[in-house]
Amino acid sequence: MTLLKAEGITKSFRTGDIDTLVLKGVNLVLEPGEMVALSGPSGSGKSTLLNILGLLMQPSDGALSFMDKPMSGLTDKQLSAIRNTHYGFVFQFHHLLPDFTAMENVAFPAAAPAGGISAEIRDRAKMLLGRVDLTDRIDFAAMRLSGGQKQRVAIARALMNKPELVLADEPTGSLDRENSARVMALLREINHEDRTSFLISTHDPEIAKCCDRQINVVDGRIA
Amino acid sequence: MLFALRVAFRYLTANRVQSGLLIGGVALSVIVFVFMTALIRGLALFLTVQTTGQIAHVEMEPPRRIAEVMGPDARFAAQPISTFQRQQIRNWQLMVDQAEQLDHVVAVVPEVNGNGFLVRGTAVAPIALQGIDPSQIDAIIPLSKSIIDGSADLSTGGLLIGAELAEDLGLRAGVPVILRSDRGIERLIPVTGIFRIGLSNVDRRVAYLSIAVARPLLALPNGVTSVSIKLDDPALAPLIAEQLKRQLPLKVTAWQEKNRNLETALESQGRTGNFIQAFALIAIMISIASALLLTSVRRRGEIGIMRSFGISRGFVASVFVFQGVIIGLAGSLIGSALGYRLCLFLSEGITGPDGGPLLPIAPAEGGYVLVIVLTVVGSAISAILPAQAAARLDPVEAIQQ
Known part of the structure; x- marks a missing residue:
C-alpha cells in the first residue's frame, strides 16, 4: 500500500486578472513509515504543496490518493474526517489553543468528535505529554509554556489520533538550536517506534539531513 | 455537543x-x-x-320591547312614533336566586333605577336615582369608604349624593332636599351622606336611596329595573354573562361591553x-x-x-x-x-x-x-x-x- 501519491499536481492563484502558477505538475510518492524532508527556498511552493497533500487545499489539477484511495470529489466533511483520523499537523508556530491546558490541547482532536474528554482520551493525552517530556506541565495553561514546550505539546497533539502521516511545516522554524535538535530527535523517535510517516517542510539542510530522504521543490517542481 | x-x-x-x-x-x-x-x-x-371596583361586573336588564304608540296606518300621523315601554323585571327574586348559584358570584343586587331632579330653592339638578337594599350599600361600589360627610346608612330613608352635586346645590349631610322623580312624584328627603368616589359622572349625577323609598317615587311597587352582579374575578364577566343569557330571558351585559374605550x-x-x-x-x-x-x-x-x-x-x-x-x-x-x-x-x-x-x-x-x-x-x-x-x-x- 502506498501511503500518499500525488500525480501532476498543479496549483494556481488568481490575483485580480493575473494567474500565478505556484505548483507546476508535482509527482510524489510517500511510503508508510517514511520520514521525508520537503526542502526548497522560500516561495518555491513547499507550503502550498504541503497544504494540498494535507487535504487543506484543493489542487487546480492533478490527482491525489491517500492509502490508495482517491481524494478528489470528497466533501468537506469527508476530508475533515480523514484529516482527523489519519493526519497529524505540526506548524512553524505551535498554534495551541491558549485558553486550554496542555492536556486539553493534546486531547482536543479526539475529544471534539467524541463529545468530551473520556478517561481513555485523557490517559492517552497524558501518555503523549509524558513522551514529549512534559509530564510536569499537563495542567499548565498553554499560554504559560515556553516556545519549545509549546511546540512539543503541538507534536503530542498531532499524534493524539494515532495518525498514519504527520505533516510538519517548518516545525523548528521558531525555535533555537537546542530546542530544534530536541524536536527533531523526538520526531525521529516517534517515526522509529510507531512507524508514523513524516513529511517535513524545511529550508534548513540540517533538518533535511535527519530524514530518510529529501524532496527538493524548486520553482513549483520537484527537482 | x-x-x-x-x-x-x-x-x-x-x-x-x-x-x-x-x-x-x-x-x-x-x-x-x-x-x-x-x-x-x-x-x-x-x-x-x-x-371594575366601581361598577357592576354583569348587569341584567329586562329585554327591550318596542311598543307601537301610533296605529299601523301612518297616513294620519306626521311621524310614526315608537318608544320604549316601561321595563322591569317582575320575577326578579327568582333571577337573583339563580345568579347567586353561579361560581365566582360574590354579590347580586336588585335595583330600582330611574331619573329625577333635586330641587333646592331655585336650583334644580338632574339626577340618576338608584334604589338599593341598604344592607347591600357596598356590594357594587364601596360607598361607605367614600363618605366625606354624614353616613352611608340608607335605612333611615335618606339620600346619598355625590360631592359635586352637593356643591352645586349647597347641600350637606342632614339638610332636606326636594326629590322629584321622572314619574312626577315629589318628596322631601334628608341628605344622609355625601360621597366622593372620584368619577365625575357619579359624583355629580347619581343619588342613592333605599329601594323601599325608591319604589313609590318611581311607581314600581313590585318589579326591579335591573340586577347588578359583582364577581370575584372581573375578567370572568363575559363567561358569566353568557351563562346567564342561556339560563334567563333577560338582557345580560358584561362590563367589558359597556367599557369598550377602556x-x-x-x-x-x-x-x-x-x-x-x-x-x-x-x-x-x-x-x-x-x-x-x-x-x-x-x-x-x-x-x-x-x-x-x-x-x-x-x-x-x-x-x-x-x-x-x-x-x-x-x-x-x-x-x-x-x-x-x-x-x-x-x-x-x-x-x-x-x-x-x-x-x-x-x-x-x-x-x-x-x-x-x-x-x-x-x-x-x-x-x-x-x-x-x-x-x-x-x-x-x-x-x-
Missing part, C-alpha cells in the same frame, strides 16, 4: 471583562423589558381594578409595550451578534487550527451558538432577577403623595418566563451569523494570519 459547550464556556470565561460587559448589556435590556412589561400590565391591572386603550397600551419589548430584544440580538463576530475574528487562528486537525464546521459553529445561548441565559436570568427587584422597589419602596405606590407597577407580571425564553432563543439566532462566519473560515488562510 457537550464538548462544544465546554469550549464555549471556556472561551467566555477566558475573557471575563468582555463576557461580563456582554452579559451586563443583555441583563440591562432584560431589565427594560421586565420593567416595561410589569408597568404596562400593572397599569392595565390598576385601570381595570379602578374601573379595552381599546388597554390594547393600544399593550401594543406600545410590545414595540418597546421588541426593541429591547433587537438590542440584545445586535449586541450579541456583534460581540461574537468580533470573537470569531479574534479567534481566526484557533478556528483554523481546529479545522486543520479535522474538527467539523458543525462543531465550530456550535461553539459560537453555545456562547450566544450562555450569554443570553445568564443575561436574562440576571436581568430578570434585577428587574424583579427594581419593580418590587418601585412598587413598595417608593410611595406617592396618597401613600400608594408611585407607579402602578405589578412586579409579578414582568413576563419573566417569556423574556428568558425570548432572550435565549434570540441569542442563539443572533449567534448563527458569527457561527457561520467562523465555520466557513479557510483553515489555511486562518493559520497563515
Whole structure:
C-alpha cells in the first residue's frame, strides 16, 4: 500500500486578472513509515504543496490518493474526517489553543468528535505529554509554556489520533538550536517506534539531513 | 455537543471583562423589558381594578320591547312614533336566586333605577336615582369608604349624593332636599351622606336611596329595573354573562361591553409595550451578534487550527451558538432577577403623595418566563451569523494570519 501519491499536481492563484502558477505538475510518492524532508527556498511552493497533500487545499489539477484511495470529489466533511483520523499537523508556530491546558490541547482532536474528554482520551493525552517530556506541565495553561514546550505539546497533539502521516511545516522554524535538535530527535523517535510517516517542510539542510530522504521543490517542481 | 459547550464556556470565561460587559448589556435590556412589561400590565391591572371596583361586573336588564304608540296606518300621523315601554323585571327574586348559584358570584343586587331632579330653592339638578337594599350599600361600589360627610346608612330613608352635586346645590349631610322623580312624584328627603368616589359622572349625577323609598317615587311597587352582579374575578364577566343569557330571558351585559374605550386603550397600551419589548430584544440580538463576530475574528487562528486537525464546521459553529445561548441565559436570568427587584422597589419602596405606590407597577407580571425564553432563543439566532462566519473560515488562510 502506498501511503500518499500525488500525480501532476498543479496549483494556481488568481490575483485580480493575473494567474500565478505556484505548483507546476508535482509527482510524489510517500511510503508508510517514511520520514521525508520537503526542502526548497522560500516561495518555491513547499507550503502550498504541503497544504494540498494535507487535504487543506484543493489542487487546480492533478490527482491525489491517500492509502490508495482517491481524494478528489470528497466533501468537506469527508476530508475533515480523514484529516482527523489519519493526519497529524505540526506548524512553524505551535498554534495551541491558549485558553486550554496542555492536556486539553493534546486531547482536543479526539475529544471534539467524541463529545468530551473520556478517561481513555485523557490517559492517552497524558501518555503523549509524558513522551514529549512534559509530564510536569499537563495542567499548565498553554499560554504559560515556553516556545519549545509549546511546540512539543503541538507534536503530542498531532499524534493524539494515532495518525498514519504527520505533516510538519517548518516545525523548528521558531525555535533555537537546542530546542530544534530536541524536536527533531523526538520526531525521529516517534517515526522509529510507531512507524508514523513524516513529511517535513524545511529550508534548513540540517533538518533535511535527519530524514530518510529529501524532496527538493524548486520553482513549483520537484527537482 | 457537550464538548462544544465546554469550549464555549471556556472561551467566555477566558475573557471575563468582555463576557461580563456582554452579559451586563443583555441583563440591562432584560431589565427594560421586565420593567416595561410589569408597568404596562400593572397599569392595565390598576385601570381595570379602578374601573371594575366601581361598577357592576354583569348587569341584567329586562329585554327591550318596542311598543307601537301610533296605529299601523301612518297616513294620519306626521311621524310614526315608537318608544320604549316601561321595563322591569317582575320575577326578579327568582333571577337573583339563580345568579347567586353561579361560581365566582360574590354579590347580586336588585335595583330600582330611574331619573329625577333635586330641587333646592331655585336650583334644580338632574339626577340618576338608584334604589338599593341598604344592607347591600357596598356590594357594587364601596360607598361607605367614600363618605366625606354624614353616613352611608340608607335605612333611615335618606339620600346619598355625590360631592359635586352637593356643591352645586349647597347641600350637606342632614339638610332636606326636594326629590322629584321622572314619574312626577315629589318628596322631601334628608341628605344622609355625601360621597366622593372620584368619577365625575357619579359624583355629580347619581343619588342613592333605599329601594323601599325608591319604589313609590318611581311607581314600581313590585318589579326591579335591573340586577347588578359583582364577581370575584372581573375578567370572568363575559363567561358569566353568557351563562346567564342561556339560563334567563333577560338582557345580560358584561362590563367589558359597556367599557369598550377602556379595552381599546388597554390594547393600544399593550401594543406600545410590545414595540418597546421588541426593541429591547433587537438590542440584545445586535449586541450579541456583534460581540461574537468580533470573537470569531479574534479567534481566526484557533478556528483554523481546529479545522486543520479535522474538527467539523458543525462543531465550530456550535461553539459560537453555545456562547450566544450562555450569554443570553445568564443575561436574562440576571436581568430578570434585577428587574424583579427594581419593580418590587418601585412598587413598595417608593410611595406617592396618597401613600400608594408611585407607579402602578405589578412586579409579578414582568413576563419573566417569556423574556428568558425570548432572550435565549434570540441569542442563539443572533449567534448563527458569527457561527457561520467562523465555520466557513479557510483553515489555511486562518493559520497563515
